[in-house]
Amino acid sequence: MTQLQFNLDMDVLKESIMNSNLELIVKSTLVLVLNEYMEKERDDYLNAAAYERSLDRRDYRNGYYERELIMSIGKLRIKVPRTRGGEFSPSIFEKFSRVDQTLILSMLEMVINGVSTRKVKNIVKQLCGQSVSKSFVSSLTEKLDPVVKAWANRPLNVEYYPYLYADATYIKVRENNKVISKAAYLITGMGEDKKRKVLGFKIDHVESFQAWQEFFQDLKSRGLQSPKLVISDAHAGLKKAIERVFIGTAWQRCTVHFKRNIVNALPKTGSRQIISDLRKIYQVVSVEESRKYRDKFIELYAENKKVRKAIEILEEGYEDTIQFLNEPEKYQIHILSNNSLERLNQEIRKRVSVIRIFPNNQSAFRLIGALLMENENLELNKKVYLTAERNFA
Structure with missing residues (x-):
């Protein structure tokens, strides 16, 4: 375990506490800890302490440079030690990626709950006293992609769903410099325990027989068994796709x-x-x-x-x-x-109305998928945290 040693002038510290507010004290203390931690990491990397002669030395010290670290308590300016060869990198920036993971999760949660990237930017500035760009928030949400994709493609052969609910809602997506309307297809299933789960969703062009057929076939390829009943509205393409893909399945008109x-x-x-x-x-x-x-x-x-x-x-x-x-x-x-699915679509439309127009299909898939995961009370925050910690750069 890494051990840190601090040499503190208690008179200076006492005076600082008496004449400073709590926020500055916390920031100053954290800067001290982080600086000392990075110094110890450089010693370990070099295999030599300061002024120590050693045959096992890997490199030599080369001073410091200043770098900012944005955390939920605000912006910190820390002294980053460097080496002559330039290969040393403190683990702090791997763990925090210049932005505190708590702040990352807070921003992601705001986006998932329908807060626009512009508003997220303003909220972060109010909380931390430091502005982040809209492009930064947008790129941050891309870290949801592997989480949502893994969930959307999970196997469906672990449980039988005798009843399926099918519906589609429309969203606006920018494509080739044009704003077009696209269909967000959604399938939920109810098991014999009466619990409903989202089984699949996709973003495609207008509702059609071919699109529904491909969607159902994709669900079957993931292990979905033919249900007893599919509940939906009376869309002709949807009805035809049910007949073609699920042989022997009855159709229940809402x-x-x-x-x-x-x-x-x-x-x-x-x-x-x-x-x-x-x-x-x-x-x-x-x-x-x-x-x-x-x-x-x-x-x-x-x-x-x-x-x-x-x-x-x-x-x-x-x-x-x-x-x-x-x-x-x-x-x-x-x-x-089909009321249960209608209510879910209403929730999607409410969140989507904040964004109004998605920049592309992937951004729509990402947000709607995250909303559906949240609706099922999955441990989304935990998964997002782990993904962000591994991938954020």
Whole structure:
């Protein structure tokens, strides 16, 4: 273990404490410790103490140079020892990379939680009295890449997910000097323990059959087994991709979206009882009960011209919205709609609205991936810390 020795003039130290604020005392003490630590490291590197003659000497001392180290307590100016050959480098800069890791994690957390790089820059200046550039904050977030990539490509063959939820939300990305709209595809799965997990996400062009098909095939290549049911909206390309990739899997149309379409076809006023009767169709636990209420609804309002369009929508999409009733009752309330994924997409949109336009696909993938990891309560901070400590330069 490295041992440090300090020669302190207690009268000078006492006077400094009496006439200084606590912040300056902490900074001065830390500078003293770091300087002494680097001096000891140079001695160990040279295999010789100051003024010592030794046959094992590797190099010779060559004075010092000043360098700044930004930490959460502010900016420190330290004296870095150097050698004549120039090969010696103190470990302090490997560990702190000129910026305290605590400060690094704080900046990363701000970015992940939707704080713009400009605001992060201003916050750091207020906290530390030292400004960092926007490009520095942006380059810092790139240290998330290996963490997010490893998580996004993790194996999926360790657990079976009988129910999948699929949806996409749109973001703006700058590409070839143009701002274009791109789709952020997202798949979550619910296991037999009723716990939901994010299984995959990707950034691609507009929602299409080909994009969804490639996405599902990628999930299968990572070990995902064909589910019993996929819950989503009625996007034609998505439905077709489910049929092609997951042979024998049923498709559940989101009942919330479907009922909303029916209600939008009803008169704006005087429809309260109609809506109440419509809801009864899905407040059941068996297909037989649902069909009974469906038939009753159609019979009751068949002669009402104002409800005719709503009845047509119901008849056209009804069978696809009752697939959840073929599953065990304990799962039914969890798989009749895509609401859980909708809420997750809302959270993504809220954070993304701060950024407005991503500079490229990778930055969008990085931020959305970090948000999804955080949503699952993974030990993101710990992983980011280790990654930043290894890679930050």
